[in-house]
Amino acid sequence: MQKGDFSKDFVEKIAQDEPxxxxxxxxEAYALYESLPMPHTTEDxxxxxxxxxxxxxxxxxxRRHLRGFAVENYHPAIGLNGDTSVEVPKxxxxxxxxxxxxxxxxxxxxxxxxxxxxxxxFADLNTALxxxxxxxxxxxxxxxxxxxxTLKSGNIATRNKFDALHGAFWQGGYVLYVPKGVxxxxxxxxxxxxxxxxxxxxxxxxVIAEENSExxxxxxxxxxxxxxxxxxxxxxEIFAGQNANVTYVQVQNWNxxxxxxxxxxxVVSKDAHLCWVTATFGGRLNKLNQAIVLEGNGANAxxxxxxxxxxxxxxxxxxxxxxxxxxxxxxxxxxxxxxxRSQTAWGGNIYVYPAANYxxxxxxxxxxxxxxxxxxxxxxxxxxxxHEVRCTHGATAGKIxxxxxFYLMSRGLTYAQAEKLIVDGFFEPVMERxxxxxxxxxxxxxxxxxxxx
Amino acid sequence: MCNDxxxxxxxxxxxxxxxxxxxxxxxxQGEVHALMGPNGSGKSTxxxxxxxxxxxxxxxxxxxxxxxxxxxxxPNERAKLGLFLAFQYPTAIPGVSLANFLRIAASAVRxxxxxxxxxxxxxxxxxFRKELRAKxxxxxxxxxxxxxxxxDGFSGGEMKxxxxxxxxxxxxxxxxxxxxxxxLDIDAVRIVGESVSSLVGPELGVLIITHxxxxxxxxxxxxxxxxxxxxxxxxGGWELTQVLEAEGYDPMREKYGIAETVQENTI
Numbered sequence: 090m091q092k093g094d095f096s097k098d099f100v101e102k103i104a105q106d107e108p109x110x111x112x113x114x115x116x117e118a119y120a121l122y123e124s125l126p127m128p129h130t131t132e133d134x135x136x137x138x139x140x141x142x143x144x145x146x147x148x149x150x151x152r153r154h155l156r157g158f159a160v161e162n163y164h165p166a167i168g169l170n171g172d173t174s175v176e177v178p179k180x181x182x183x184x185x186x187x188x189x190x191x192x193x194x195x196x197x198x199x200x201x202x203x204x205x206x207x208x209x210x211f212a213d214l215n216t217a218l219x220x221x222x223x224x225x226x227x228x229x230x231x232x233x234x235x236x237x238x239t240l241k242s243g244n245i246a247t248r249n250k251f252d253a254l255h256g257a258f259w260q261g262g263y264v265l266y267v268p269k270g271v272x273x274x275x276x277x278x279x280x281x282x283x284x285x286x287x288x289x290x291x292x293x294x295x296v297i298a299e300e301n302s303e304x305x306x307x308x309x310x311x312x313x314x315x316x317x318x319x320x321x322x323x324x325x326e327i328f329a330g331q332n333a334n335v336t337y338v339q340v341q342n343w344n345x346x347x348x349x350x351x352x353x354x355x356v357v358s359k360d361a362h363l364c365w366v367t368a369t370f371g372g373r374l375n376k377l378n379q380a381i382v383l384e385g386n387g388a389n390a391x392x393x394x395x396x397x398x399x400x401x402x403x404x405x406x407x408x409x410x411x412x413x414x415x416x417x418x419x420x421x422x423x424x425x426x427x428x429x430r431s432q433t434a435w436g437g438n439i440y441v442y443p444a445a446n447y448x449x450x451x452x453x454x455x456x457x458x459x460x461x462x463x464x465x466x467x468x469x470x471x472x473x474x475x476h477e478v479r480c481t482h483g484a485t486a487g488k489i490x491x492x493x494x495f496y497l498m499s500r501g502l503t504y505a506q507a508e509k510l511i512v513d514g515f516f517e518p519v520m521e522r523x524x525x526x527x528x529x530x531x532x533x534x535x536x537x538x539x540x541x542x
Numbered sequence: 543m544c545n546d547x548x549x550x551x552x553x554x555x556x557x558x559x560x561x562x563x564x565x566x567x568x569x570x571q572g573e574v575h576a577l578m579g580p581n582g583s584g585k586s587t588x589x590x591x592x593x594x595x596x597x598x599x600x601x602x603x604x605x606x607x608x609x610x611x612x613x614x615x616x617p618n619e620r621a622k623l624g625l626f627l628a629f630q631y632p633t634a635i636p637g638v639s640l641a642n643f644l645r646i647a648a649s650a651v652r653x654x655x656x657x658x659x660x661x662x663x664x665x666x667x668x669x670f671r672k673e674l675r676a677k678x679x680x681x682x683x684x685x686x687x688x689x690x691x692x693x694d695g696f697s698g699g700e701m702k703x704x705x706x707x708x709x710x711x712x713x714x715x716x717x718x719x720x721x722x723x724x725x726l727d728i729d730a731v732r733i734v735g736e737s738v739s740s741l742v743g744p745e746l747g748v749l750i751i752t753h754x755x756x757x758x759x760x761x762x763x764x765x766x767x768x769x770x771x772x773x774x775x776x777x778g779g780w781e782l783t784q785v786l787e788a789e790g791y792d793p794m795r796e797k798y799g800i801a802e803t804v805q806e807n808t809i
Contacts, residue, residue, distance in 0.1 A: 490633070491596060491597070495593075495595050495617060496633040496635070497635065497647075498594075498616060498617035498618040498621070499593045499617045499620075499621055499626075499627050499629075500618075500643075500708065501621040501622055501650035502618055502646060502647060503616075503618050503650070504616070504618075506646060510635065510638050510642075510643060510646065511635065511638075513638065514635050514636050514637030514638035514691070515636075515637060516637070517636070517637030517691075518637060
């Protein structure tokens with residue numbers, strides 16, 4: 090396979106068959122990418138979340154981790170269609186549609202005839218660029234994840250080097266468009282894979298659910314080769330139209346060599362409901378910015394996070410719940426289990442804008458440490474500008490409880506069995522809100538595997 | 543004979559403080575013993591030490607069960623030999639249903655694997671459910687118990703009934719009841735007492751550790767021991783409980799020259 094690189098020439102190369110507007114957006118992103126320093130060399134607020142409470146040196150860990158990262162070591166794909174020799178996973182059999190992508194190259198798309206008849210559009214993004222130019226021009230990095238991510242209040246604007254990298258070099262990913270009133274009863278499944286040594290995945294995900302529609306997407310990001318180094322610089326943009334009901338589940342299970350940078354942002358319209366599940370198991374260093382914007386009256390979103398880190402993994406998540414309109418509600422629950430010397434940082438903010446009276450917002454981050462050397466930082470935050478609101482937040486971090494272990498062992502369980510039961514119980518409040526049994530089982534399987542290694 | 547629990551000259555300390563100071567006691571399968579003592583006498587330390595809590599250090603002595611010294615064994619290995627502890631303060635395990643936990647526990651203690659090795663074979667669900675339902679009916683435990691998270695948000699009475707349900711499911715040879723009556727009102731003591739009483743038989747030996755004699759109205763012990771300052775100072779039959787009932791622990795303390803101890807060391 091030929092290899093690309095992160096040069097301006099390569100931007101031109103991948104843009105040559107694309108519409109002019111996309112070429113311009115890529116070049117604009119590239120210029121920004123060039124102008125921004127690597128985050129560990131500055132005191133950029135978005136990276137500040139990697140706080141080390143013990144030393145009060147906010148930069149120590151990020152610096153240490155990013156020192157080992159050099160974008161030159163990774164290669165975006167050349168050519169858009171792979172050899173299609175990769176088998177579509179068996180668990181996709183019941184899916185209404187499937188997309189499979191390997192090393193940034195599209196491999197397989199299918200969509201049930203019934204959904205095609207209802208004008209549901211489901212395609213890899215490069216194909217979509219040819220077939221749905223208008224749609225992409227309207228939505229692609231314009232309304233949710235943009236080069237300058239601005240809070241709706243306008244008072245904080247952040248430019249993220251990796252969003253710029255993504256904007257310049259994105260390849261692959263998919264678009265799902267569900268027309269007005271279409272209810273997709275069966276989940277769609279997406280498999281995004283990395284296999285080759287030092288490959289980069291720059292998938293861009295765009296989910297547009299129109300008024301009164303309903304859809305469930307299960308997306309799996311994983312490595313086929315457990316040793317190969319890799320890079321993921323991704324973006325997810327979700328639009329839940331008026332009264333739409335969207336469930337988006339992303340499981341990230343890259344191997345422990347993969348650098349994972351991503352910006353995820355959803356816009357929820359009037360009376361729409363979004364259930365967003367983010368499960369993180371893999372990656373070497375993870376930096377995830379995840380935001381929901383509750384834009385219309387009565388919009389509602391659940392953000393469920395489940396993460397399990399081990400070895401020397403580092404997971405840094407920043408979340409934002411932005412309440413723009415009245416009568417909006419959001420509920421965030423992130424639970425993380427840490428093993429070995431892994432470290433996590435979670436910083437979450439609820440923003441309630443002046444117009445957003447009768448907001449009901451909740452956020453909770455809990456961490457369970459299975460090892461003395463694991464470390465979790467948690468920073469919940471509120472910024473409220475409306476008068477009639479109900480906001481609650483909380484955070485906990487604690488070691489596995491000796492008395493719980495003793496109690497379970499006194500009933501015949503081995504230490505490993507006791508630990509597993511405590512971990513399962515810890516994740517249960519998240520699991521019980523995950524909408525599908527098959528997804529819960531899959532997540533449970535990942536958790537079990539993490540405990541065994 | 544081999545199912546007897548034999549405690550010989552046991553010394554246990556907590557954070558360097560000696561609490562149990564040379565205790566001798568034998569409980570045979572099928573016997574009911576009561577070990578009574580005031581606060582601070584070492585009752586809970588003995589219970590946790592026998593089950594192998596890591597914070598309770600055994601300094602010397604032997605605990606022979608099933609013919610082997612169990613002091614070197616992990617708590618789960620002791621459980622598998624047939625030792626059971628009903629906790630004074632059962633620990634809540636949020637997110638874990640009582641039924642799910644009990645299925646794993648029952649499968650572990652019944653597995654034919656050698657002690658301590660992991661048992662991944664679970665009792666078939668149907669079989670387990672049937673057995674659990676039968677035991678719950680026998681003990682008059684509400685059906686909803688099975689689905690509730692283990693001890694999470696349980697009332698005092700519910701916790702103790704859940705302990706007795708576990709005792710019934712795990713079918714130990716020797717059960718230690720650590721102040722099972724504490725914190726319960728009179729009705730709850732009766733319910734728990736009758737439940738335990740229904741389980742007592744030739745296959746089960748019981749060591750009831752208690753401050754007050756009231757639980758003993760429902761489970762009549764053949765042997766009664768008085769624990770003061772980490773030692774058994776007197777052993778006898780039912781009449782000893784009557785003495786305590788009438789006089790309290792003070793005359794006993796005076797008789798053995800033991801000052802009233804400060805609050806029991808609990809972790």
